[in-house]
Amino acid sequence: MTETTGSAPAERAPLSRKLSAIAESATLKVDAKAKALQAAGRPVISYAAGEPDFATPAFIVEAAAEALRDPANYRYTPAAGLPVLREAVAAKTLRDSGLEVTAGQVVVTNGGKQAVYQAFQTVVNPGDEVLLPAPYWTTYPEAIALADGVPVEVFAGADQDYKVTVDQLEAARSEKTTVLVFVSPSNPTGSVYTPEETTAIGEWALAHGIWVITDEIYQNLVYDGVRAVSIVEAVPELAGQTILVNGVAKTYAMTGWRVGWMVGPADAIKLAANLQSHLSSNVNNIAQRAALAALTGPQTEAEEMRVAFDRRRKLIVAELQKIPGVQVPVPQGAFYVYPDVTGLLGREWHGKRIETSLELADLILDEAEVAVVPGEAFGPSGYLRLSYALGEDALVEGIQRLQRLFS
Structure with missing residues (x-):
């Protein structure tokens, strides 16, 4: 039997270094923040989640x-x-x-x-x-x-x-x-x-x-x-x-x-x-x-969703292209648009000097109550990811807020 002593306990062994080095999913983090703000009564429009807004057939x-x-x-x-x-x-x-x-x-x-x-x-x-x-x-x-x-x-x-x-x-x-x-x-x-x-x-x-x-x-x-x-x-x-x-x-x-x-x-x-x-x-x-x-089973509803995404794709690209300094390659798949926003960086917006797309995404959330994911989550700075898997009214309203923010 081990004899108990009055000495202090040994320091706890460390947690996994491998897991400690893993970053939280940036897309889920932004989406969670947007949902928390919405739950608090803020009229946030979120383009963060890669998730269809349709019901499962x-x-x-x-x-x-x-x-x-x-x-x-x-x-x-x-x-x-x-x-x-x-x-x-x-x-x-x-x-x-x-x-x-x-x-x-x-x-x-x-x-x-x-x-x-x-x-x-x-x-x-x-x-x-x-x-x-x-x-x-x-x-x-x-x-x-x-x-x-x-x-x-x-x-x-x-x-x-x-x-x-x-x-x-x-x-x-x-x-x-x-x-x-x-x-x-x-x-x-x-x-x-x-x-x-x-x-x-x-x-x-x-x-x-x-x-x-x-x-x-x-x-x-x-x-x-x-x-x-x-x-x-x-x-x-x-x-x-x-x-x-x-x-x-x-x-x-x-x-x-x-x-x-x-x-x-x-x-x-x-x-x-x-x-x-x-x-x-x-x-x-x-x-x-x-x-x-x-x-x-039948693929009819899946095709109807694809057609709806296509309509939203054209809509969000057309609206984003109205913002000076934003370059928008036209996506041919998935339900994301990935504008190059380097033309908005290195400038002052609403009293804030913005150098990175991470800072730009924070500005957009604070000033326009729109949630987007910054390019840093996917590679180099200078880009934003917007999912167009949301209703058309909200989709247009959110982009119009950006148009006003950067006018």
Whole structure:
């Protein structure tokens, strides 16, 4: 038995250094602040959240209600996902990404974000460099760091429609480069790579044996007759070194249902499934049944939402273009616009000298009661991300406030 002494207790061991280095999601932080202000009675209009404002289609909700009455859904199911849903994901992957896979090459995850996390855990080793085209979704660099990888940013500005080139990627490649992140349509910019651009990047990755993690969560939200060609459709030989990430959140207005998936080579997917068996086990069975209905049911309402987003896209671009000093590349996918606001920086606005887009976003919230996400969340300063997944009246009112603020 240990003898108790009157000495002071030892200092507590430190918390995880790895987790302490991870930044809070900037988009969720801005959205939470906007909602708090709204709850306090402030008339804040928020363009922060990447979340459709539509209700999940009724037939999907009904499928979930039916699943609630089936006792089979009250039990553990396979960690990698319900077999019937994995089959449906495989069918969607062939239909929309041009890649034929088996259900065994699919892992169903708790939203696309878990799929992103597990993808990096699967293919990144300590010290590996991951080429990360910027502007990028705020979670990517943190997920890379959690896998002990090193994100290497490759920036493309508005003059390139925010799309990197093979020459830029080659200049950033080193002997430590093992992974490329490829996102089309993009969050935060809405940019879509052309088939030719996608092919060139895919062939470059293939030639250098580089893994590709391609996030296709917005692949069905495209406009102007554009199609987001998957990198594995453009370069079929790349399938053996590509992990595709996707989910139902954006296309079907199901962000809160938390169902995503990852698709890839059998050996990589086996590792990811093993990880998930310890991390979370199966995704909620009711949500999986809802996702199955979304993928296999009528696509009419999903198309109606896409058409509505297209209408809002044209509206927000037209209104933003009326602000002097703001450059607005026209997005062809997703539901974001990413204006270059460097023309507003280095100037005094309402008694405040504004040097960065972070300071600009704070000014906009304070003076116009409009919430936007600054470019610092996605890469270099000088940009703002605005989601147009909100009602048209609020969308126009918010931009008109900006027009008045910068008049």
